[in-house]
Amino acid sequence: MREAGLDRVNISLDTVNPIMFSRITTCGRIEDTLLGIQSALDVGLTPLKLNVVLTESLCETDLQYFLEQVRRFPIAVRFIEYMPLGGTGIGNGPDIETVKGMLSTIVGAKKWRPIENVKGNGPAKYYQILPKARGTFGFITPISxxxxxxxxxLRLTADGKLRPCLLSSKEIDVKTPLRNGASDRELALLFHEAVSEKPQGHSLCRASGYPDFKRKMSQIGG
Ligand code: SF4
Incomplete structure (x- = not known):
């Protein structure tokens, strides 16, 4: 993939407990994912981001592992609030402030420093550990x-639909126009339509309940 032009990658790793990892991913083997992380580092895919959703499985052993990775490698470990979409059988974990507190206890409160302007940081707020570790910790708060x-x-699904928002079922078909020889301008208009469909906010915290999801998060790439 590196030779084909890929230059960075995000990898989901919610826990290093093999049993919980297998449960969360429904079939994954943690050895494969850890090997994949090492391979990505070996071929220089940077920044390499590890996405850690805060599920019930997260514990101090996981935090110790992530801390070690951040110290040794140019990895951004990003803790992401659990989004209560239902249907996963996996419970909510600690909140962001609790995780910050746990990490601060492990590394020492004075060894934390927020950092700005991280390349490609997206919605994460990043922290560095002193003395300077090679990687960073990030916190992403889609709920709070x-x-x-x-x-x-924008997300492109495996079956060729452009999706403006993770939490909306709105999708725009780009595969069919592509197969029918659409021009660059026609395709650009579809992307423009997708951008204009992005919402101002989501309803996950409202009493009105959850949106109607036709696909699971893992089918969208969320
Ligand atoms: S617009 Fe949609 S995908 Fe983007 S942050 Fe809001 S809910 Fe998530």
Whole structure:
């Protein structure tokens, strides 16, 4: 993939507990993912981001592992608030402040420093550990402090649909026009339509309940 032009990668790793990892991913083997992380580092895919959703499985052993990675490698470990979409069978974990507190206890409160202007940081707020570690920790808060107003992401599903928002079922078919020989301008208009469909906010925290999801998060790439 590196030779084909890929230059960075995000990898989901919610826990290093093999049993919980297998449960969360429904079939994954943690050895494969850890090997994949090492391979990505070996071929220089940077920044390499590890996405850690805060599920019930997260514990101090996981935090010790992530801390070690951040000390040794140019990795951004990003803790992401659990989004209560239902249907996963995996429970909510600690909140962001609790995780910050746990990390601060492990590394020492004075060894934390917020950092600005991290390349490609997206919605994460980053911290560095002193003395200077090679990697960083990031915190992403789609629930407690949503960032829809700054969200610039579009997702392309494996079956060729452009999706303006993770939490909306709106999709725009780009595969069919592509197969039918659409011009660059026609395709650009579809992307423009997708951007204009991005919402101002989501409804996950509202009493009105959850949106109607036709696909699971893992089918969208969220
Ligand atoms: S809810 Fe949609 S618009 Fe808001 S941050 Fe998530 S993907 Fe972006």
């Amino acid at each position: 402090d949503h960032f829809c107003g700054e969200c610039n992401r």
